[in-house]
Amino acid sequence: MLDFELSEEQLTWQKIARDFAESEIRPIAERLDRSENLLADFPWELIKKGSKLGLRTLSLPKKYGGPDLDMLTWLVIIDELGYVDIACSKIFSQCWKLSRTIATVGTQYQQERFLPAFRDDDTFLLAGAQTEPESGSDSHLPYDAPDAGVRLSAVRDGDHYVLNGRKHFVSHAPVAKLLNITARTDKTVGTSVGTSSFLVPRDTPGMSFGRVHDKIGFRAYLQGEINCDNVRVPVENLLGGRTGQTSYRGVASNIELAVYAVVVARAALDAATKHAKQQGAYSEVASMLAGMYKDLQASRAILWRSTWMAVNRKPDRSLTMSAKVFCTEVAVKICVAALEVFGEDGLMRELPIQKYVRDAVALPHMDATNPINKLKITKFLQAWIGEGRLPEWGQSTAQVGGAGG
Ligand SMILES: Cc1cc2nc3c(=O)[nH]c(=O)nc-3n(C[C@H](O)[C@H](O)[C@H](O)COP(=O)(O)OP(=O)(O)OC[C@H]3O[C@@H](n4cnc5c(N)ncnc54)[C@H](O)[C@@H]3O)c2cc1C
Known part of the structure; x- marks a missing residue:
């Protein structure tokens, strides 16, 4: 039965989100929007305060200490946070989506390695990196087109993959501790089966980060460039443990x-x-x-x-x-x-x-x-x-x- 009434749990989260938006986001939203140094002004204190309330980790499954809120509840919360400022709200909700991907698609090892770390560190943000300077819409096509899809390559070398290439316009690239990077694992086949995702900690050798994009809107929600130069990623970090799977969108x-x-x-x-x-x-x-x-x-x-x-x-x-x-x-x-x-x-x-x-x-x-x-x-x-x-x-x-x- 389709029901438009909010549950008790949703009403509770609605109030938490409304109070947080009014008391913590509203006083800083305009200043963040006008910032000329987006990275220096990134609202880390806001994220720490929101994390204490559970606003960063609310889609984590119960076994990893989260409330496992469903997407209908996401609507209720975003409707409050975003009413005051959609850029600040999106910093939190980007993490709901990406942690949910690890929780649903990730292997047991990936869940146990990354989800508790994400939960316990109140500045742990996540990024999903697909778009590249030479690949945008073509990697979202509903069919395999010649020369379409991401170019950043992942080549198997023993028990590692070696990543080389560039990404841009990746949300949280300048600030995320863990990045879900989409890479081409097989250039001889279409992009739908030749592309895979890797969970790559920010401090992995060979990773470097370029400029922060200076946009007209959504300013406090940062996008940036990523360079991968011979980044060695253990096979255990291949999302879901198999190639041909890029599932963070949808x-x-x-x-x-x-x-x-x-x-x-x-x-x-x-x-x-x-x-x-x-x-x-x-x-x-x-x-x-x-x-x-x-x-x-x-x-x-x-x-x-x-x-x-x-x-x-x-x-x-x-x-x-x-x-x-x-x-x-x-x-x-x-x-x-x-x-x-x-x-x-x-x-x-x-x-x-x-x-x-x-x-x-x-x-x-x-x-x-x-x-x-x-x-x-x-x-x-x-x-x-x-x-x-x-x-x-x-x-x-x-x-x-x-x-x-
Ligand atoms: C605020 C923001 C946050 C973002 N966050 C992320 C992120 O976290 N991770 C990430 O990987 N990317 C992110 N992106 C990038 C976003 O996914 C791309 O901008 C988008 O996929 C389009 O790619 P493009 O900009 O290269 O446009 P292009 O592919 O160059 O397209 C230009 C125009 O042509 C149209 N077009 C292109 N091909 C076709 C076609 N075959 N048929 C019809 N029309 C077509 C497009 O619709 C568009 O209007 C973000 C972008 C923004 C603005």
Whole structure:
């Protein structure tokens, strides 16, 4: 039964997240956004305080000391943290996604080696490194294309793999203690089977880190460059113990980005509504506000439903991709419309509305871009039509074959 009521546990986390956002994130968010030295100003104290509350480790399984919160609860928490600042919130939630990958896909050795260390160190952040200067969308395609995919190579040498190549635009690259690096293990086959993931501690010899990307939005959430020069990684660190597996992206990533889109849109609509009321201009912009509200509610509905299906073991990849695309497109639309409601004031740095626009425009580019997600959705549609018809209400991808992605 699909239920929109929050459980007692979710209400408890909602309050923890709301209090933390108001007391710890709000006082520093604007200063972080304006920083001209993002690495020096990285909010380590905030992370330590959030870690004490369990906000960094909340998807860890109970056997590793975490509360094992599901993705519906992630929505509730991000809706509070992100309302105040999506960049600070994303520092925490990036760790939920990546620790969950190790907990679900990692070998016993990998779980025991890395998850307790991640849990016990309140500055332990995680990164997932796929994008390269010469490889972006082509490594997210739903089919194997010639010369597509990551170039960073991993060559077996006895009981090690040797990694060589470069990554860029990797979130937490400048600050993470452990990196999940995607590498090409076999160039003679397509990228879907010739690519693998490695868990690489930051201090491994041969790893070095280049510039921090100076973005217009999501500023406190750092991306950076990674260089691998003859980095020797033990075979035990091959994620899941087998080649041909790159699993850190997917349902969780789509859902996470969709909820950031919903919350930044909510914050922008709230700000626009308050502003219109204060200016006595409510009736002039009422129709604009109603349109934004309608789009926001539609975003929430697709997000909640796709997450519910994923949590209830009926994951529908085409639905979660649709949620990411729909919610991020709507967020950009709502944030720009909200800025219009402010008139010239919308352009002033002293008001947060311009920040919502800057943050929202980053979302469609994160993980697989929206055009690539649409390509993947098309592939599902083709597969379903091949089977006779599109899925019925409530039917999951798993039940209809599906198209991968
Ligand atoms: C804030 C932020 C955080 C990020 N974090 C990470 C991270 O943690 N780890 C990581 O590995 N990467 C990360 N990325 C990188 C992100 O995954 C890439 O930017 C994304 O995959 C697109 O790659 P690209 O920028 O090289 O664009 P390109 O591949 O160069 O594409 C440029 C444009 O062309 C379109 N395009 C390309 N190919 C096709 C096609 N075949 N059909 C239709 N349209 C196409 C794209 O949609 C895009 O609009 C992050 C990016 C941002 C902005």
